[in-house]
Amino acid sequence: MWFFLLxxxxxxxxxxxxxxxxxxxxxxxxxxxxHSELKxxxxxxxxxxxxSDFVTFSDLALTQEKSQLSLSGFxxxxxxxxxxxxxxxxxxxxxxxxxxxxxxxxLPKEKSPETDxxxxxxxxxxxxxxxxxxxxxVLNTExxxxxxxxxxxxxxxxxxxxFTVGTKVSMNLKTDQQDLVNLQSDFExxxxxxxxxxxxxxxxxxxxxxxxxxxxxxxxxxxDFTLVPADAGWALTSNNQVxxxxxxxxxxxxxxxxxxxxxxxxxxxxxxxxxVITGQDTGLRIKAxxxxxxxxxxxxxxxxxxxxxxxxxxxxxxxQVFVYPxxxxxxxxxxxxxxxxxxxxxxxxxxxxxxxxxxxxxxEQKQVINWQLDYQQQQPIKQLGKVALSSDGEIxxxxxxxxxxxxxxxxxxxxxxxxxxEVQQGTFALTKPTLIQLSDETIQLRDKLFFTSTFExxxxxxxxxxxxxxxxxxxxxxxNFRADSIWRxxxxxxxxxxxxxxxxxxxxxxxxxxTPLSELLGRVExxxxxxxxxxxxxxxxxxxxxxxxxxxxxxxxxxxNSFGSYDDIAFSDINAGWSCFWRMAxxxxxxxxxxxxxVNVGVNITDMQSRGTFFWDKNNxxxxxxxxxxxxxxxxxxxxxxxxxxxQDISGELILEHISLTDLVALQxxxxxxxxxxxxxxxxxxxxxxxxxxxxxxxxxxxxxLIKVDGNPAVEELKKSQPQLKFSLDALKELHYQYLxxxxxxxxxxxxxxxxxxxxxxxxxxEPVHFNYQHDENLFLLxxxxxxxxxxxxxxxxxxxx
Numbered sequence: 001m002w003f004f005l006l007x008x009x010x011x012x013x014x015x016x017x018x019x020x021x022x023x024x025x026x027x028x029x030x031x032x033x034x035h036s037e038l039k040x041x042x043x044x045x046x047x048x049x050x051x052s053d054f055v056t057f058s059d060l061a062l063t064q065e066k067s068q069l070s071l072s073g074f075x076x077x078x079x080x081x082x083x084x085x086x087x088x089x090x091x092x093x094x095x096x097x098x099x100x101x102x103x104x105x106x107l108p109k110e111k112s113p114e115t116d117x118x119x120x121x122x123x124x125x126x127x128x129x130x131x132x133x134x135x136x137x138v139l140n141t142e143x144x145x146x147x148x149x150x151x152x153x154x155x156x157x158x159x160x161x162x163f164t165v166g167t168k169v170s171m172n173l174k175t176d177q178q179d180l181v182n183l184q185s186d187f188e189x190x191x192x193x194x195x196x197x198x199x200x201x202x203x204x205x206x207x208x209x210x211x212x213x214x215x216x217x218x219x220x221x222x223x224d225f226t227l228v229p230a231d232a233g234w235a236l237t238s239n240n241q242v243x244x245x246x247x248x249x250x251x252x253x254x255x256x257x258x259x260x261x262x263x264x265x266x267x268x269x270x271x272x273x274x275x276v277i278t279g280q281d282t283g284l285r286i287k288a289x290x291x292x293x294x295x296x297x298x299x300x301x302x303x304x305x306x307x308x309x310x311x312x313x314x315x316x317x318x319x320q321v322f323v324y325p326x327x328x329x330x331x332x333x334x335x336x337x338x339x340x341x342x343x344x345x346x347x348x349x350x351x352x353x354x355x356x357x358x359x360x361x362x363x364e365q366k367q368v369i370n371w372q373l374d375y376q377q378q379q380p381i382k383q384l385g386k387v388a389l390s391s392d393g394e395i396x397x398x399x400x401x402x403x404x405x406x407x408x409x410x411x412x413x414x415x416x417x418x419x420x421x422e423v424q425q426g427t428f429a430l431t432k433p434t435l436i437q438l439s440d441e442t443i444q445l446r447d448k449l450f451f452t453s454t455f456e457x458x459x460x461x462x463x464x465x466x467x468x469x470x471x472x473x474x475x476x477x478x479x480n481f482r483a484d485s486i487w488r489x490x491x492x493x494x495x496x497x498x499x500x501x502x503x504x505x506x507x508x509x510x511x512x513x514x515t516p517l518s519e520l521l522g523r524v525e526x527x528x529x530x531x532x533x534x535x536x537x538x539x540x541x542x543x544x545x546x547x548x549x550x551x552x553x554x555x556x557x558x559x560x561n562s563f564g565s566y567d568d569i570a571f572s573d574i575n576a577g578w579s580c581f582w583r584m585a586x587x588x589x590x591x592x593x594x595x596x597x598x599v600n601v602g603v604n605i606t607d608m609q610s611r612g613t614f615f616w617d618k619n620n621x622x623x624x625x626x627x628x629x630x631x632x633x634x635x636x637x638x639x640x641x642x643x644x645x646x647x648q649d650i651s652g653e654l655i656l657e658h659i660s661l662t663d664l665v666a667l668q669x670x671x672x673x674x675x676x677x678x679x680x681x682x683x684x685x686x687x688x689x690x691x692x693x694x695x696x697x698x699x700x701x702x703x704x705x706l707i708k709v710d711g712n713p714a715v716e717e718l719k720k721s722q723p724q725l726k727f728s729l730d731a732l733k734e735l736h737y738q739y740l741x742x743x744x745x746x747x748x749x750x751x752x753x754x755x756x757x758x759x760x761x762x763x764x765x766x767e768p769v770h771f772n773y774q775h776d777e778n779l780f781l782l783x784x785x786x787x788x789x790x791x792x793x794x795x796x797x798x799x800x801x802x
Contacts, residue, residue, distance in 0.1 A: 020047055022046070027042050028042050041063050046058050050077065055574070056075045057073075059072055069097075072092065075092075087132050090135045091134075091137060091140045108750070109712070132191075136157070139333025153176070154173060155177075157171075175202055176202075178199065180199055181765075196222075201218035219244045220243045222240065222242075232252055237269065237272035239266055242265075245261040247286075259286050259288055259460040263282050273334070275324065275328065276330075278324065280326065282325070283323050283324050286323065287320040299530050320346060337361060341359075346713070348377075352372045355372070355374075368394065369395050369396075372391070372392040373390065375387065385416040400488050401439075403435060405436075410428065423456075427455075429452050430449075430451045432448075434448070437444065445475055450472070452469070453470045455467065482498070484498050485498075493512070518533045530566045531564045536558070552581075552583040571600070572597055587614075588615050590612075590615070603667065611626055621645070624644075625641055625644070631658045634658070635656065636658065637655060639716050656680055656699070657677070679742075681699040681744070692760060701737070704738050707735040708735075710733045730763050731769045735758070735760045738759070741758075750779050751779075753774070759771075
């Protein structure tokens with residue numbers, strides 16, 4: 001006010017000159033000579049009233065290059081005891097045109113050195129206490145920037161600043177007739193406390209348009225805050241509520257990634273350390289924004305996901321994440337350290353997931369995060385049933401390496417169904433902590449991964465298991481992963497498996513160790529009268545190409561010391577072996593072998609052996625019998641090579657060699673009949689849906705032999721009933737034959753016709769003997785009778801021995 005006092009001596013001059021113009025010129029002279037750097041000028045001034053208590057300007061306009069401030073109804077209330085004689089400033093209405101391009105030249109170019117905040121606060125209070133009370137009823141502001149090609153209108157109304165002890169500030173800033181910032185605060189000697197509400201979306205837009213540094217967050221903010229000056233810096237404590245807030249991370253990620261955030265949180269700042277704590281009432285709710293979901297869908301399509309993307313997102317990706325109350329994130333700017341603890345929860349379409357980070361520290365050179373994961377699926381997912389997952393561990397990262405430690409882990413599956421497989425419950429459990437080293441392109445198992453799997457109430461291709469338990473070990477050598485497993489099925493079957501994963505190829509083998517055959521056959525439906533046991537072992541080797549989906553493999557195994565029976569046919573000492581190959585959906589078995597020490601079909605067959613090959617593809621199969629041979633009746637037999645194929649009759653020839661007639665006759669145990677010599681034979685046969693047939697087979701003697709029929713009750717009775725046959729039958733009492741021939745035919749029901757022709761000499765007769773005989777017999781019934789006779793003899797012998 002001292003400037004105005006200088007005008008008093010020249011009062012006479014003022015009477016002759018326009019007073020308003022003199023004041024304006026005087027002020028401009030002062031600004032030009034003493035504050036020329038401001039480039040500030042009073043372009044209009046009109047005093048409405050002036051007295052010792054107040055000065056009222058009906059018009060006051062100030063310009064600064066392209067910026068202009070126009071005030072109307074501007075009153076200065078005077079008080080000599082106040083600094084500058086001003087006690088209060090009242091603005092009825094104002095208009096501010098602000099050019100941010102020219103204003104930027106007055107902003108500091110470099111960061112000012114740090115100042116003790118408590119000292120700065122005391123200086124600020126001292127400065128404010130010297131200022132008058134300010135009341136702004138209406139101040140319209142227009143912001144513009146030609147460089148940014150932007151323009152905005154703001155309205156400051158009903159704002160009040162009182163700069164005394166217990167100073168109060170009330171500010172109401174609007175844009176487009178809507179609230180932008182509302183501030184109510186108190187300046188106390190030791191702190192600033194107040195309430196703030198702001199539209200972060202509109203504020204973010206303003207900052208982004210003019211300063212290219214968006215806040216990254218929009219929405220409605222409500223905050224109660226306390227700002228305390230301290231020697232080491234300002235300390236801030238605030239309770240905040242955000243609603244309809246959107247966190248935009250596109251500036252960080254380079255693409256559209258944003259989240260909708262609602263809830264309350266506490267923000268503390270002291271000594272360059274920022275701490276955010278979710279509120280104790282509602283916590284925070286975070287949801288991916290629509291454009292983020294759209295970007296994710298586009299990426300999934302690029303990666304080959306097609307029609308079911310919406311269902312995939314709804315069922316497997318959290319739609320909303322809830323941050324539990326009490327979760328804390330702290331940023332220490334001095335040590336460049338981010339730390340805290342978090343607990344996140346999300347409800348999925350079919351279940352819910354909880355992620356806990358009990359402790360994490362993130363620094364420039366090292367990041368360590370302790371984590372816990374729990375997933376509970378409430379509704380079955382197609383084919384997978386219900387899933388529950390729990391695990392915990394630690395992940396650490398440094399410029400040198402990234403390590404993932406899994407301390408515990410368990411996966412629980414229930415009600416799993418896939419095609420012909422069904423599992424009521426399955427469990428995978430980690431038995432030892434494991435360490436995994438990660439890099440941009442590789443995954444390295446530093447420790448062996450030990451886990452078990454247990455499946456209960458399992459049905460596989462109509463086979464039922466009460467429990468399938470396995471112990472697994474996975475480890476890595478170079479770029480290869482290997483998994484070894486030991487399997488136990490119902491505490492009876494034991495298998496081992498090995499698998500090697502190498503880039504695009506998976507190799508492995510599964511081994512069934514020597515196992516009682518009855519344990520396997522007990523799970524399949526066998527013919528009603530068949531029993532079989534022994535020891536079986538098998539090995540499967542395979543190779544699978546992931547890119548081409550091509551599977552190839554080899555199956556080999558053996559059956560040893562096997563025995564059993566079919567109805568009343570007993571067999572023992574059976575051994576078998578097989579070696580089969582699978583490639584391009586085709587199965588070929590080049591080595592199928594079977595041998596048996598003894599088979600009793602009524603006639604004991606020993607040393608039986610067969611060799612064959614088998615081929616199968618999706619449209620056809622066939623079996624080629626290369627050889628089939630054995631021993632019986634002191635001789636041998638074989639079957640010529642033959643083919644077996646679906647829908648075709650089987651035909652071949654049974655070859656008999658050196659069959660003992662003595663042993664053959666002894667089978668029937670007929671008194672008074674003796675027969676010596678040996679025969680060979682060729683019996684053509686065919687087999688079809690009706691059964692086995694023999695068509696005109698031939699039996700022929702090997703060298704001479706003797707036929708003696710004397711004292712046989714049936715023959716003697718025949719002589720009496722048919723006397724005309726007596727001479728011929730007596731010739732058989734001692735017939736030394738040189739030729740014995742028989743034609744053999746058999747129907748599918750076992751009916752057999754023998755046409756026998758014998759030529760020889762009886763010492764009691766002068767003439768040679770020619771004997772022709774035709775005999776009908778059911779071979780199947782005969783063999784069955786022989787088996788029953790032998791079994792009866794064995795039972796009698798056992799009874800006698802007892």
